[in-house]
Amino acid sequence: MAFLSSIIIEPTNDPIIDVLVDGYVWDLTSSRTITWALADGLNPEHVWLDRDAALMTFGAALASIEQYIDVTFDYLGDFASPIPAGLAGADIVYTLDNAVVEDGTLAYAYYPGPEPFTDFEQYATEGGDVFMNFSAEIIASSSFQPGSDGFVTVIHEIGHALGLKHPFEGSPGRPTLDELDQSVFRDMDWFSIMSYSDQYEDELERWDPATPMVLDVLGLQFMYGVNTATNAGDTTLRLASEDYYYTIWDASGTDRADASDQSQGWTIFLPDFQPTTLVETLTGFALPSAQFAGTLVDSAPTEMIWLMGDIENATGSQFNDWINGNRFDNDLVGGGGDDELEGYGGNDVIDGGAGTDLAYFLGSNTSFTLTIGADGITMQDRRADGSGTDTLRNIELIEFYGETGADRDVLDLRQFGGPANLSGADLESFVELYIAYFNRAPDAQGLNFWGTAFANGTSLQEMASLFVGQPETLATYAEGLSNEDFATAVYGNVLGRVADQGGFDFWVNALNSGGIGRDFFILGVLEGAKAAPASDATQEFIDQQLADRDYLATKTDIGALYAVHRGMSDVNNAIQVMSLFDGSAESAANAVAAVNDLYAAALDPETGAFLMPLVGVLDNPFDAIA
Structure with a gap:
């Protein structure tokens, strides 16, 4: 029998968690390790044609998940079918079922098991096993490279094997994503790998998730805890342009999201939004500015990076960037181009770099003190719950704005910042x-x-x-x-x-x-x-x-x-x-x-x-x- 059993988590009444967590979770109270194996299918004709590629793909998919949660995935071995794999102690088995062709099924998986979930169809250790259907054309032809339909199918099925459900399917006490606030999240693959909706369905080798997305990470961290080792310490997080979506998780330290290698302007929102009180993880994002339509739900990016965890600092590109800080003390650097920057909470350093750069401040200017001196310029928000005291460098324009974005008041520091070095x-x-x-x-x-x-x-x-x-x-x-x-x-x-x-x-x-x-x-x-x-x-x-x-x-x-x-x-x-x-x-x-x-x-x-x-x-x- 498999070493691990499962437990049931009742609905939490937190919609962000309940929209993806269906209640069946591996019981890791005794061990943080989940074992996995590769196996041919139950039908003797269902065999892996390229076992090395299968091992590499499933291992990469598990690694893409392991970086976010307090779980170690341990490879047990290669078996002739999932039955002996389960009996040997494999909790998750990567196997084959090529029998279903006409209904369009690419793959399927079972929730964690065997106890208390016992609704198995074929064998007692089936809980947590993942079945791939290589009779489906998309699976048979996929490169299984990150961003392909094949690879996202694999991590989608592992999501089921860990206890995640489809966001478009409800169950008692668990809503669908369409029932939630559509101004924040949508039933779309770049919000969750468990979604079936893809804005680029004809693109089979790119523009799909290569890791769990924001909702998946929150659901998995709720069930299994956070991985405290990923990007622990002071880390520079390179924002790389890829033909897929991915999530950067940062566990601790003083860190910098760095878009300086980009060949176009980027929009960066450092993590500051906590979607659920049940998981402390903060969320932000980054994407090319040309692909950002003002809100995420109105956008259709081909590049998208979720930023999750404690990331304090950001560096822009040599082009026009929009960089947004968070509640921490941020160091924001615009780089080249005409950048727009905002520190939000904390005592921030806002450096526009080259170009004509603008710093935003939320609120009427009557709540602020702009101090000019030979050592620099600072902006103090005098409100107790305001944005702190920010140091401004290479900032030409300041804009105050209201809660609704109206009541804008622009101050040109090029007209006011000169007397500091006079006698x-x-x-x-x-x-x-x-x-x-x-x-x-x-x-x-x-x-x-x-x-x-x-x-x-x-x-x-x-x-x-x-x-x-x-x-x-x-x-x-x-x-x-x-x-x-x-x-x-x-x-x-x-x-x-x-x-x-x-x-x-x-x-x-x-x-x-x-x-x-x-x-x-x-x-x-x-x-x-x-x-x-x-x-x-x-x-x-x-x-x-x-x-x-x-x-x-x-x-x-x-x-x-x-x-x-x-x-x-x-x-x-x-x-x-x-x-x-x-x-x-x-x-x-x-x-x-x-x-x-x-x-x-x-x-x-x-x-x-x-x-x-x-x-x-x-x-x-x-x-x-x-």
Whole structure:
């Protein structure tokens, strides 16, 4: 008799398990080994013509299953028929039955046995045995190479021999796949080797599964446990282009799905979906992007790789890839091409590589803080259940999107990421422009925009000229304002005082004569306040200049606190905090307190604001909340 018996597992009420597990399972409580044998058929005329090929095919099929489950398949030997094979202890026998021709049967197999399943037709150890019908043309002509109809037939029948049922056949308490959510899985061979449905039925030598598919792996792991040795440790998992579907299982370690050898762009979803609570295995997938129709069930791939287990990292091709992380800390590398990447949960490193690359973030931008610094750019999701804090490298575009894919908001980092390597003095000069032209603190996005323009070669003088024509400048200095009134307003905004008569006359005459424009005048006032006094300057002049310098510096520090250190961008709030400062120490403290209050509100992950702080360029002179 066979060494192993079977046990019955009742329906679990978990549809993903019950759709494939029919209840009969090998009892492996005493041993994790299932023995198998090769045998000629019961009819003396049914003999293997190429025994070596048969052994190789069945051994390869068992190996394709063994990598996922806690089972060792042990070859027992070659027998004249399945009866002596079973009596010798073979649990699964690979044998022949060429009698059925007309009904189209390619092969058949029996559930695990012999106890408690006893509904055998021919002999007592028939449970678990696999019969091939070489009278069927498809079987007779098959190469039995991975991806062929012959090979998938073999692993399909082994699925039965291990306890899997057809997904299109129900039984009490066990649904059909068509009764489940069709937006997730379909009754198709690349979801389960136990399916009869094939999108490419005329392709007999390719575009079929070469291993168990996602539903099969889950069902088998539920019955027999997981193989903890497959890809244990840190593994690079090459995503190879094959003319068949296959499943990569990774048991442990820090691993990388690598599509860098591909000759076209790929879509990669690292495992993050747990289809059933009864098996902890996470599921993802990878396939050529040209074959992905937005959802798997709407696709018809000729290449398809299921990714199952704990796979943390991914590398794309040299073409346009779509790479999606998971709940772990991911390292995602786009490679060449214009890639789209998303980290999801965890603290991820997202590196677009070459090309124009886009990073996605789920949620309104008001839940995020984008920190720009010389050491890199990070994106923090401030929500407790959000996507963590991601480090961005070689990312040109950021897109925030809603749950439904709507409410999209795109940020071009090429316009905002430049100030990190500027000097503090340069950055302060941009803050001063906002004070002089708009009489407010900068907004972080605007400040970073102009800082990037400066880093890319726009001079301060060119920036001043561009500021003059801004609508906000025209609103601050009303149309038709005389040069006298304009000069008075600038002195008030920049220095907080009325101009001295000599300086006032000099600048107004220059403006009236057309010798300078208003943009140069504003720069001149800013530069004059910071310039060293002449050697023959009076003490009164020196004292005034020191007071001017201190006034402008404090106003600049308030502006930097708001936009640089806190990264806020609400223009109305920027006006409010600057209006609180009148030159006194008390007013400076009030302005700082107002900034900190606004910042505390802006940090709220649900009702706050998008923040864009810049770190490592300016010191913060205020003792403020972090």
